[in-house]
Amino acid sequence: MNDLSRPILYSFRRCPYAMRARLAIAYSEVKVELREIVLRSKPDHMLSISPKGTVPVLQLQDGKVIDESIDIMHWALGINDPNGWSLIQQRAEIDALIYENDCVFKPSLDRYKYADRYPEHSQEHYRTECESWFIKLESLLVKNGPHLLGTKPTLADMALLPFMRQCAHVDLDWFEQTQYHHLQRWLSSFKESELFKRIMPKIPAWEMHGEGITFPD
Numbered sequence: 001m002n003d004l005s006r007p008i009l010y011s012f013r014r015c016p017y018a019m020r021a022r023l024a025i026a027y028s029e030v031k032v033e034l035r036e037i038v039l040r041s042k043p044d045h046m047l048s049i050s051p052k053g054t055v056p057v058l059q060l061q062d063g064k065v066i067d068e069s070i071d072i073m074h075w076a077l078g079i080n081d082p083n084g085w086s087l088i089q090q091r092a093e094i095d096a097l098i099y100e101n102d103c104v105f106k107p108s109l110d111r112y113k114y115a116d117r118y119p120e121h122s123q124e125h126y127r128t129e130c131e132s133w134f135i136k137l138e139s140l141l142v143k144n145g146p147h148l149l150g151t152k153p154t155l156a157d158m159a160l161l162p163f164m165r166q167c168a169h170v171d172l173d174w175f176e177q178t179q180y181h182h183l184q185r186w187l188s189s190f191k192e193s194e195l196f197k198r199i200m201p202k203i204p205a206w207e208m209h210g211e212g213i214t215f216p217d
């Protein structure tokens with residue numbers, strides 16, 4: 001059982017929302033008990049504290065629950081933000097990018113990735129939808145690079161990169177032969193980073209009443 005000495009984070013390794021939460025937590029070095037879940041068989045405790053049934057879910061020691069990935073990122077950065085990811089002066093720009101990522105790009109990404117579930121159009125059609133987002137990010141990287149808002153990574157990069165990774169990996173050969181060279185470099189340096197490696201350990205699914213994994217270790 002958890003002794004409530006650390007917050008509990010319900011997570012799923014490959015979920016881009018859970019990845020962004022783990023990125024902020026690992027960066028801020030706030031220790032949590034990580035409980036890897038199986039999406040088809042969600043733990044009762046997780047559903048009891050967050051009935052909507054999505055990951056990530058964070059439960060703090062005082063019982064408070066945070067079950068939106070961006071809110072978990074802000075919580076972690078509020079505790080420790082050593083390299084200024086929050087970039088308060090550009091908060092509106094960061095929020096707008098995250099909003100567009102989550103509300104416009106993500107639905108297109110889902111249609112592209114699972115095109116067989118959306119037979120109204122071809123997979124190429126959905127990929128072209130995704131490309132509007134690629135064009136926007138590429139132009140930001142050209143203007144500001146190597147990160148979206150300048151020379152240092154911010155919350156915007158870390159909130160968006162897991163989704164770009166998922167999209168690129170639908171057909172990596174295609175992505176790598178496109179003209180989005182800044183985007184390709186942005187993504188590959190993320191995938192090669194120590195931080196990315198730290199958030200992607202392969203861990204067994206949490207078993208009810210068992211101990212989660214201390215994260216970051």
Ligand SMILES: N[C@@H](CCC(=O)N[C@@H](CS)C(=O)NCC(=O)O)C(=O)O
Pocket residue numbers: 012014015016017018039053054055056067068069070
């Ligand atoms: N708005 C939520 C979305 C989280 C989300 O949709 N997570 C997906 C996994 S990537 C999920 O848990 N889906 C529920 C399911 O597949 O059963 C957030 O930002 O945390």
